Amino acid sequence: MAKITIDYEKCEGADCAECVDVCPMENFEIEGDKIIICNQEECSLCEVCMDVCPNEAVKVEED
Ligand code: SF4
Numbered sequence: 651m652a653k654i655t656i657d658y659e660k661c662e663g664a665d666c667a668e669c670v671d672v673c674p675m676e677n678f679e680i681e682g683d684k685i686i687i688c689n690q691e692e693c694s695l696c697e698v699c700m701d702v703c704p705n706e707a708v709k710v711e712e713d
Pocket of ligand 1: 652654672673674675676677692694695696697698699710
């Protein structure tokens, strides 16, 4: 099981949304101007979201 966290101090929200585009499990959604985590239990721990985030705002850990 994965634990995904977004550091909202660093996240650019809907203006960036790289993680939303790249996640194969559709774990991120845009809600207003914010990115939310919606499907955490489906995470495959591929870490692509961490790789594409320009601000190192996304963290994925094995829980
Ligand atoms: S690690 Fe992979 S599956 Fe999990 S949230 Fe990031 S991009 Fe999606």
